[in-house]
Amino acid sequence: MSTTPRIVEVRQNVLKHNDEVARGLRKAFEDAGVYVVSLVSSPGSGKTAFLEKTLTLLRGKNFRPAALVGDLATDNDAARLARSQAPVKQITTGTLCHLEAAMIQNALADWRLGDLDFLFIENVGNLVCPSSYDLGENLRLVLLSVTEGEDKPLKYPTIFNSADVAVITKLDLAQAVEFDHAAAHANIQSVRPGMRLLELSAKTGQGMDAWLDLLASQAR
């Protein structure tokens, strides 16, 4: 007996289940009045130092920030962030190279979102995998440290394209590594025309004001 194949249209987003959870999260965040920022970058780009500084400065301005930290195995990052005295929770991903919306949902199950003004989600250090997954965040930052090289945006265009703001970190080291600001900016604008760009150093505090102003303007 011969079989005749027939093709049926489906037109479904492959990540629709993740997107559904992310939509639910976005609604819950909006209802609770919490502004949610996610951070993606390579390992070692200064995400944790930047976030620790951000949490500390926001608390100093009487905001109520909190953070979720995705990490492959250790809770070192969460321990560092906890020094800011903001609520911090670790999401250990095991061998998974990115966070998914359901992991955020689970991690938030016993938190009262209404008690927060800002929630930061630090993704696993990785410039490839996190780009496909919506976490329900309002703003996605991609971090690039001056020590990584100006051509990183061209090597990982998708992650830069999926982010809203590019943050150049470790500005205090820029001179030592002869960081070419103009080249980095041009590369970022090439992969994501019009992308907002911040340059800062969590260590010296340089540039943190502009970042805090951006956040404060979003507080609900």
Added chain:
Amino acid sequence: MIRSGVPDGALIECWSRQPAWAGYDKTVHELSIALSILEVAEEEMQRRGNVAVEAIYLKVGPLSGVVKEALLSAYELAREQTPFACSRLVIEDMPIVIFCSRCGTERPARSVQELRCAQCDAPADQIIHGRELQLAALELAE
């Protein structure tokens, strides 16, 4: 359930120590994507009376964050011991299409590294296509 055998709440590995994956970068997430493809395909198959699926047609844009070759390999692993063990995965590469306000119309982009109008070189204002990661169609046996 496609993920049966995986304990509830367990995470799907992004990379594997199996030899099949030995040559890959350790940061591929395509196995997660392949499992999501099978999950959506299984729902669609069930809605159509569990007819055997000969092929899964996927549309993948350059800005989806998915590498075609890695996804095809991941799919080979993911489909084992599922109703799709004999189903092909057919990937259609989608172009990046932007809206160019200088031209006043949709245009192809130069490349994933240069999101500029291929016609007039103006920076892209808006991405119309290129982020797709869509299960477009199923080929069913009849």
